[in-house]
Amino acid sequence: MEENSAPKRRQLSLSAVARFLLLGVVAYTLIAAAFSFVFLKRIETQANFTRDVQIPLILTQTRNAVKIERLSSLVRSIFLAKDRRLERQIQLQIQALAQGFSFDHHGFLVERSQKVADEAKTIAKLRQQARDKESSTQPSPSANSIDARVVDELDRLATQAYERAIHDLDAMGTQLSGDAAVVADNIASEIQNSASYMQVGWLLILVVPGLFAVTILIAAKHHLAAPIGAAIKNLERIGRNEPVLTLERLPLISELAMIDAAIVAYGQVSDDLHRTNSILQGLAEKDPLTGLANRRTFESYLAAVLTRPAISSPGVAIMMIDIDHFKSVNDTFGHLAGDRSLVAVANVLTSVPWQANHLAARYGGEEFVVVLEECSLEQAIERAEWLRRSVQELNIETGTGQPFLRLTASVGVAVSNSVSDQPSDIIARADRALYTAKKSGRNNVQVASLDIGISKAG
Structure with a gap:
């Protein structure tokens, strides 16, 4: 046996597809849950870091800014102070504020604040020296001139110490502003990163189900809806006695492939049965030798015609035809010649210009019958x-080498003009007219009148 070398398409069962979809949904749910957990944990960690580290740092920087502003105010006050006691109080306050920076562990601020305290101490010391110099009395004007110069020099040195202190305070403020900017930038960066992660993550969480749904719909259209639609169309074609159509590609789902194969097989069986029924119906309705309708078909046709509502004239005509001396034909030339005679008469019946709805049938043996609808008596006699x-x-x-065989036929005609006539009545009248034709010498036409009398024609 020759094997089919064409590759077979791999098929999946509905249960396998369902398991695959279930696993996909479960896997997606687990991945989405894990991502959400990790992401929310990251946000929680960042929130805790901001609460525990960055917010205290911001508060510390705020306090330091207040301290620097207070130091700046005290340095101005000690520079402008004229009283030793006031200078001493201010100096103590400056020293206390400078020592407060050490608690924040900020080396630059601690160093500069100590320098500011030292400069404030220097200012107070220079101011005190200047006051001491001014309060001392000198005996000569030249000595007073020297003292004035000394006082001016002390004032100049105090001013320089004040400027250095202000410069250090400005540097501390600049450093503090930079640190605050760094902290603010870090917080903003963390928030921005979290927002980016959230945007990408939730975008994926929302887009993946949509893409999955679109993929499922496309796959369902090609691998579910298309085979099912083809199966429905094939069933409709079977209902219309039309041949089924096979799919160009087998369905991916094995169950649908089995259904399609079953429908195709059923369609082929149905088509075979339809052809067989047509043949059987033809055999049941037609005479196998002559091809005319058989007796059963004739009787059904006549009964249907007589039960139709019809006007009284023209009516329904019946012709009973019998081949004369047909037994002698079989006895003399054989049954094959007899069959040829029957076929020849049947061909005549099918070639007659009846000019009406009609049915020609073989009634039995050498007898034939013709039903003519809407046919008057005169028209029936003429035909x-x-x-x-x-x-x-x-x-x-004849098939025996002898001369051609010649035939004659006797015809009995009966006409029905009433719907009350039964098929058996009109057949009986036509049969009696045929009997009269044979009794009258054959090869003639006899007509049965409505009162069952016989009239001769021809």
Whole structure:
């Protein structure tokens, strides 16, 4: 046996697809939950760091800024003070504030604050020396001039110490501002990073289900809806007795592939049954030798015609035809010649210009029957005569080398003009008319009147 070398498409079962989707949903849920946990934990850690470290640092910087502002005010006060006691109080306050910076462990501020305290001490000392010099009395004007110069020099030195202290205070303020900017920038950076992580993370959390849903819908359209739609169309085609269509590609889902194969097989069986039924119906309705309708079909047709609402004239005509001396044909030339004779007469019946709805049938043996709808008695007689002459003109081969066989036929005609007529009544009248035609010498047409009498025609 030759093996099919075409690669088979791998198929999946519905249970496998369901498990795959379930695993995908569970995996996505776990990943989303893990990401959310890690992200929220990161935010919690950053919040704790901000609360425990950065906010206290900001508060410390705020306090230091207040201290620096207070130091600046005290340095101005000690520079402008004229009283030794006031200078001493201010100096003590400056020293206390300078020592307060050491608690913040900020080396630059501690160093500069100590320098400011030293400068304040220097200012107070220089001011005291100047006052002492001014209070001392000199005996000569030249000595007073020298003392004035000394006082001016002391004032100059005090001013320089004041300027150095102010410069240090400015440096401390600048350093403190820079530190505050760094802290603020760090907080802003952390917030920005957290916002970026949140934006990317939640964007993925929201987009992934959407993409997953779109993928599922596209896959469902191609691998679920398309095979199911094709199966429905094939079922509709089977209902219309049309051949089924096979899919270009097998469905990915094995169950759908099985359904499609079953429907295709069912459609092929249905098509075979339909053809078989058509053949059987033809055999049941037609005579196998002549191809005309058989007796059962004739009786059903006549019953249907007689039950239709119809006007009284024209009515329904029945012709009963019998081949004359047909037994002698079989006895003399054989049954094959007899069959040829029956077929030839059947061909005449199908070639007659009936000019009406009609049915020609083989009634049995050498007898034939014709039903004519909407046909008057005169029209029925005319067509019966045409039929009789056509049969008389036949030349049938005998198959024995002898001359052609000639046939004649006797015809009985009956007409029904009432819906109350039964099929058996009109058939009986036509049969009696045929009997009369045979009794009258054959090869003629006889008509049964409505009162069952017989009238001769032809």
